[in-house]
Amino acid sequence: xxxxxxxxxxxxxxxxxxxxxxxxxxxxxxxxxxxxxxxxxxxxxxxxxxxxxxxxxxxxxxxxxxxxxxxxxxxxxxxxxxxxxxxxxxxxxxxxxxxxxxxxxxxxxxxxxxxxxxxxxxxxxxxxxxxxxxxxxxxxxxxxxxxxxxxxxxxxxxxxxxxxxxxxxxxxxxxxxxxxxxxxxxxxxxxxxxxxxxxxxxxxxxxxxxxxxxxxxxxxxxxxxxxxxxxxxxxxxxxxxxxxxxxxxxxxxxxxxxxxxxxxxxxxxxxxxxxxxxxxxxxxxxxxxxxxxxxxxxxxxxxxxxxxxxxxxxxxxxxxxxxxxxxxxxxxxxxxxxxxxxxxxxxxxxxxxxxxxxxx
DNA sequence: TGTCTTATACCATGGTTAGG
DNA sequence: CCTAACCATGGTATAAGACA
Numbered sequence: 001x002x003x004x005x006x007x008x009x010x011x012x013x014x015x016x017x018x019x020x021x022x023x024x025x026x027x028x029x030x031x032x033x034x035x036x037x038x039x040x041x042x043x044x045x046x047x048x049x050x051x052x053x054x055x056x057x058x059x060x061x062x063x064x065x066x067x068x069x070x071x072x073x074x075x076x077x078x079x080x081x082x083x084x085x086x087x088x089x090x091x092x093x094x095x096x097x098x099x100x101x102x103x104x105x106x107x108x109x110x111x112x113x114x115x116x117x118x119x120x121x122x123x124x125x126x127x128x129x130x131x132x133x134x135x136x137x138x139x140x141x142x143x144x145x146x147x148x149x150x151x152x153x154x155x156x157x158x159x160x161x162x163x164x165x166x167x168x169x170x171x172x173x174x175x176x177x178x179x180x181x182x183x184x185x186x187x188x189x190x191x192x193x194x195x196x197x198x199x200x201x202x203x204x205x206x207x208x209x210x211x212x213x214x215x216x217x218x219x220x221x222x223x224x225x226x227x228x229x230x231x232x233x234x235x236x237x238x239x240x241x242x243x244x245x246x247x248x249x250x251x252x253x254x255x256x257x258x259x260x261x262x263x264x265x266x267x268x269x270x271x272x273x274x275x276x277x278x279x280x281x282x283x284x285x286x287x288x289x290x291x292x293x294x295x296x297x298x299x300x301x302x303x304x305x306x307x308x309x310x311x312x313x314x315x316x317x318x319x320x321x322x323x324x325x326x327x328x329x330x331x332x333x334x335x336x337x338x339x340x341x342x343x344x345x346x347x348x349x350x351x352x353x354x355x356x357x358x359x360x
Numbered sequence: 361t362g363t364c365t366t367a368t369a370c371c372a373t374g375g376t377t378a379g380g
Numbered sequence: 381c382c383t384a385a386c387c388a389t390g391g392t393a394t395a396a397g398a399c400a
Contacts, residue, residue, distance in 0.1 A: 037372055297374030
């Protein structure tokens with residue numbers, strides 16, 4: 001059921017409705033982790049949460065190692081604070097590697113082959129360099145390891161969860177890889193229990209109001225583990241009951257902050273939607289399928305008005321500017337229409353490009 | 361020469377359901 | 381509650397050719 005109270009508080013706690021000015025790395029630290037399956041959408045997920053950041057500033061924060069990029073929660077790529085990569089991997093990797101065993105067998109990637117690949121990758125990166133993805137795959141091929149089909153992707157995925165590599169700064173439009181131990185200068189050491197409670201505190205602080213089921217889904221933990229994490233930090237959180245279900249929020253977020261008529265352009269896979277297993281507070285059941293056409297796990301960029309998802313959008317970057325296409329589910333109210341134009345201007349300013357055309 | 365269009369290859373999990 | 385198996389595509393880079 002749509003709930004404007006939950007929506008308004010999530011907008012504030014997720015820093016989408018922002019009053020403070022934060023640097024890109026502060027956004028990542030406060031959210032704990034931002035899904036970054038699609039790089040160009042993920043940098044905007046950070047930009048959306050900083051009142052004035054530009055694409056160049058976000059990319060610089062990555063290049064200066066203030067933000068790390070690697071596979072973590074749920075087996076997918078996230079922006080995370082560099083000092084947290086190791087304990088997040090210790091928490092997530094064992095289960096994910098176990099679940100991937102069958103897929104690895106299908107791809108004929110046995111432990112011997114994966115170990116051989118890790119040796120090749122380590123040797124190539126140990127002098128502190130970075131290697132572009134196509135060059136890395138070519139290197140593996142030249143050493144006799146086939147990378148066709150999904151093999152190359154899974155070798156890199158497995159190497160990241162083994163703690164060997166993470167993404168480096170982009171080289172042009174290419175991903176690069178670096179050695180995790182060399183890229184991350186300082187790592188926090190947390191026990192399993194400490195990891196659960198730390199992750200729980202971060203999650204509910206920056207995603208609340210949310211349920212323990214939402215947390216388990218977001219973190220890729222079992223419900224049992226998620227409950228243990230939440231139990232350890234309950235005293236630092238406040239609780240509300242909506243429709244008989246318990247929701248947890250940061251203690252400072254009290255009071256009512258109903259969603260206003262503000263309009264935001266969310267990237268695909270944004271934490272505002274992907275951060276919860278139950279998205280019904282911000283998404284009508286009839287429109288939910290429209291943001292994931294084919295129900296295939298590919299989430300389109302969305303338009304949020306008053307905290308509710310009311311349409312999708314897409315952008316096309318051209319040499320002289322950016323084209324925008326908006327696809328609202330229903331005709332927009334006049335004030336939403338006006339604020340949509342402001343959101344478009346903000347997005348273009350993030351890219352450092354003018355808006356060329358706006359289509360419907 | 362620079363821009364645009366088109367074809368192609370590749371990259372990236374989330375949802376659902378059955379069964380232990 | 382948890383795991384395993386299975387199903388389902390849009391976005392983007394890039395190269396080649398068309399075009400102004």
